[in-house]
Amino acid sequence: MDGIDMKRTKDLVLGKDGAAFDTKTGRTYRLNPSGEMALRLLQEGLPEDEVVGRLATHFAQHAAVVAAGTEAFVGQLRRYLP
């Protein structure tokens, strides 16, 4: 994951219904179920390709589709977690 500080993703505290609170900036975000799972996996330290594999299995989705979505999600994390 280019440009993402792994420690920084751990500043996001996941609450109920996909709410994610950034303890560093005080901002709150809302994640959909796949984003929530992706974030949990990234916080565990899984590499991006393994995150894609787990998501594809869990949501019964083609890996290429999941890979595109994960790439976009990681891009959002990069933008919102300076």
Next chain:
Amino acid sequence: MTARRDRRPWTQWTVGLTGVNARPDNPGPGCAVARCLSEAGGFRGRIVGLGYGTLDPGLYHPDDGDGGHLLPYPAAGADALMERLEEILAVEPLDAIIPSLDAELPNFIALQPELARRGVRMVLPGRDQLRSRDKDRLPALCARAGVATPRVRPVTDPGFFERCTAEDEGAWRYPLVVKGVFYDAYVVHEPAEAAYRFGQIARTWGYPVLVQAHVVGEEVNLAALGDGSGALVGPVMMRKQALTEKGKAWAGVAIDDGDLLSAGERLMQALRWNGPLELEMLRDGSGTLHLIEINPRFPAWIYLSHAVGRNLPAALLALQQGVRREDLPLSPPRPGVTFIRHAREIIVSMEEIVSVSMNGSTLPRTLPDPRRRLSA
């Protein structure tokens, strides 16, 4: 007399608080400090407002105060303040005073030894410490602490704003921030606007007026205590979420920002501050934190410290009584706790207003209402 009073725990002290003005657009910190103490666990003492105007609400607050007295304005000097405090101490022995306004600190620092002899405790920075966080000295302090800060310079001639973009004047670029030494700051976009604000600040606060490079970013603040050792005691961090027209926090959320904490620790180490302080910092688009100001007192949002389990005014009194900083009851950070300020009227009787207007003090009070303390 003093020895007897020293044996009482801080929770039974009579505490004088300044900064008890509370105009909604720019409230002083005193009423928030009073609320922190009033709601501190076990507090059974008295809270006395020390105000500068008859309409300062902290003189009359029915829930968080036990009356109050007027003080002479800081410009009257330390002797005038001492004279008035002697009158107050004759009728209301104070165990501690927590000054909460920048402009009054030099007077209180000058009086600290004399007040200590009379049993009045204060935790204050030294004159040199106070001076080293003046706005025009922040670059030198930040260089020692390894913290970014916008460049700043004093200005006494409004013509500077026409010339300032030239190389030999420093090649300043608009927008700029024009600031008073103690209060007020305006973002200005061109020379005429800058000169107007310069005049406005000079008339209100005197010279010099300061000009500072403008940093675009999100404001984050840190309040804490210093005990003179260089340790940052009880840091509470907050991001402003809503502002008044004067840029003061109307709502804010507690955060836990490692970068802000680290900057605070380095600044505290460089200052070896004694007493409460607030750091005002801006985070720019690249994530760099820039120190904008250090306020030598509690901020008006200090009630948030009680809400997150780090009641800093109560901790200050405990430190004054000799409690070690390691033993202060400070909870881990609780990011996400939010405050929303609101304005509220308090009702004051004609007799009370007349008493303050004519005598400089509210009507004599009885002992604190125990119901108020039990609700903490």
